[in-house]
Amino acid sequence: MNTPLAPQYEPQDIEAALYARWVGLGLFQPESRPHGARYVVMMPPPNVTAQLHMGHGLNNTVQDALIRFERMCGRQALWLPGTDHAGIATQNVVERLLAAEDLTRFDLGRDAFVARVWEYVRETGATILDQLRALGASCDWSRTYFTLDEGLSRAVREAFVRLYDKGLVYRGHYIINWCPRCLTALSNEEAEKHEAPGKLWHLRYPLAGGGHLVVATTRPETMLGDTGVAVHPDDARYASLIGTDVILPITGRRIPIVTDDAVDPAFGTGAVKVTPAHDPTDFEIGRRAGLATIDVMTPDAHMNDEVPERYRGLDRFEARRKVVAEFEELGLLEKVEEHQHAVGRCYRCDTVVEPRLSDQWFVRMAPLAEPALQAYRDGRLRFIPERRGDDYAQWMENIRDWCISRQLWWGHRIPVWYCESDECGHVAASRTDLARCGACGGNVRQDEDVLDTWFSSWLVPFSALGWPDDTPDLAHFYPGNTLVTAPEIIFFWVSRMVMAGCEFMGDIPFSTVYLHGTVRDTQHRKMSKSLGNGIDPLDVIARYGADALRYVILSGMAVGTDLILDPADLETSFAPGRNFANKLWNAGRFILGNLDGPVRPIAGDHPDTVRPHEFTLADRWIIARCDATVREATSAYEKFRFNDAASVIYHFIWSDLADWYIEQIKPRLYGDQPGGDVARAVATRTFDVALRLLHPIMPFITEALWTRLPGRREGDTIMIARWPAADDRAASPDAEREFGLVQQLVTAVRQIRAEYGVQPGASVPVHVAPASSLAERAFDAERGTIMRLAKASTLAVAEAGNEPGGHAVLDDGTAVFVPLGGAIDLERECRRLGDEVDRLDTLLAQQERKLANEQFVSRAPAHVVENERQKLASWREQAGTLRDKRKLLGCG
């Protein structure tokens, strides 16, 4: 522990070793803190085959900061990690691998294919979690879940059967969203609507009785499946046609004109072609009007045998062109309009979704939504930022049934068995596999489909803890506390978890949903593989360290805002994090390198404890600043304001501790001034606090430094070091004001030196005329500091003389004068005097306004008003003095 520290922080050398040490200490398990209140965070499961991207990086950095903060606060912090089997995505990946061998899943058959996917998942499935380790994620790996695990699969069956028994799961024949590439049904949420410019074709449909009627459509190819035309019942234009027929072009089919309230007379021509098999609205209209349904497409969206020969086998978009062309030839194309409309696309492969009539399993959602909505309205469930709660409520209020069956092989096979005997026809949902029909004893076959992956992830808050068994984990850790995820996951996962929690556990699974922003590039585009604008977090970690990555993420994470990073310029984005780590490292190196033995405690009953009278002004100041930082950082963490936490800690470490305090104590440490032991004690103490405050953000470097602080023993770790408590004795407004004046004085002299180009090594005499007893005390107390940091040869209490030199006035009205001898540039001096007078005039004007404000004068405490009056008076005086001086010098 006393090995000398390298002059530069090299994260690569220590992060992996520290992580291994943490795992060895077993602190990621909540049991390590048996006495605290529990605090549970559920990791949004990444796809088992995923590679870590910035979105994961951001999400998990936030979770880790949160869980580390809670753990240090003494809670039994459980962060439950896991992956989901990602039905569609994973099956797609393996099918692509097979395609490379010229095979399809059908060549292998179901069992062999699933075995193949398992093999793939076993090989690659741990990758994403390993990558999270590089980030420093302190998950309880011993409890890692996978949605296709035996336990979670049992939970899926339990949930399905319970809902089935309550009549909340049903099989239905409806229009669903179908992905023609993945060859499966999708839920409404999985069909992403994107606005896109399109066309609206106006087609003439010849009337059986002569003439024609015009319908408008965005999908002309579906006309091949039309079985009717609908108009609004009150639409006078078509009143006489109702009940008559239309001769459908191309097919020659005779179809009726019907009425339906769903038709908007104002849109298009007020007449709608009805394709019950290919549009949800048309399906409803067709059902009400008793129209036939003709499915004209194959599962992969080619035209099937229901259409005329020349259309068979055509892709839907080719068929569209052909239909339009044919209408044009027939003189039946009335017109084509540009039309902006939303097209659904598969959220996994971006293929245009085809509404398709099929038999699917659904969950009846309204009864489940009710308690979930109530929890939000009661305030038991809150969202950060708050406005996201509206999205949640709106979705719940307009909930639609959830299509949960998928025509895939990779997933939880639907636990429903059908009797193969036609007379019996018994259907049973079962927790265990069935071999025989429960009704007739005959052969049964299991439903071929699998369940939506989200049907397993919505159970995770309890299934990952052992449900449906009554495990100790479930009893102890359910419900959890906070869920950290991206806003686009609200409907997929968050809402459904709340519903499942209410339904199966009788309680919401977490009380706070923290929704962070999205990682975008400088053009504000979402980072994605397809756009090639991504940043690889592992690359950043390799080059800048995990701490730097985390610092940059968290310092840019204002509540509810996105994180913009430049993929083309990692240096600009991440150097600040690395630089800060290096700064901290070197501050630590300095403090540790200047300890010459045991460090005295600064509080407590120990006989060697530093007594209050031993503190210098600087000591009291840094202690007060440290205390203020503890308060601000703690409050920021509690409010998920990670950017604020990062900022106050950064400022404390860099500006207060490094720039001022460490500079101040050097003479004491070097023995040039007494009080070295006190300075060591205070520096060590405040540095220790700063490290603890920073640990949730930069876990590695803070651990590396903290374990080297004096008094640490083998096995100590900052991970469970006590979270710093605010201390009323540490606060000192006087010390902050007094040292503030010291800083102002030093800065003023430095400004004058820079302005007049005084040689860096040269000393100058400094005259001050303190305007307050505060200033007097401060300059007296930190005389040495001022002289050293300002490079002053003398520091005298004196009025400004008439000789040439630089002037400045501090906030409290204290006048500063730096005589600069004969070789001074008159023009420059006049300009500086002018600037200073202008500055004072601005202050004076503000101050006068403030004091003229009756509300301020009457409401503020008397001494504050008096203080402000004094400031005004002394600024006036100084402004006058400087004006006189300008005249004396003959400035313009």
Add this chain to the structure above:
RNA sequence: GGGCGAAUAGCUCAGCUGGUCCAGAGCGCCUGCCUUACACGCAGGAUGUCGGGGGUUCGAAUCCCUCUUCGCCCACCA
């Protein structure tokens, strides 16, 4: 078609319930420094009519209205 968010220094953004953090941070830029923790650094500096317009108020970047420009979410007008 609804609903929401954002417009602040060249860039990325803070600024919580209106007045001692009414102008901030980091990066970039300019000047001078390798001052024995740190050049991934130190000291100093420049830059903003806080999107436009109106209003409320003693006082607004901060509240209200409106306009403009971006972005997001939701929606069965074919």
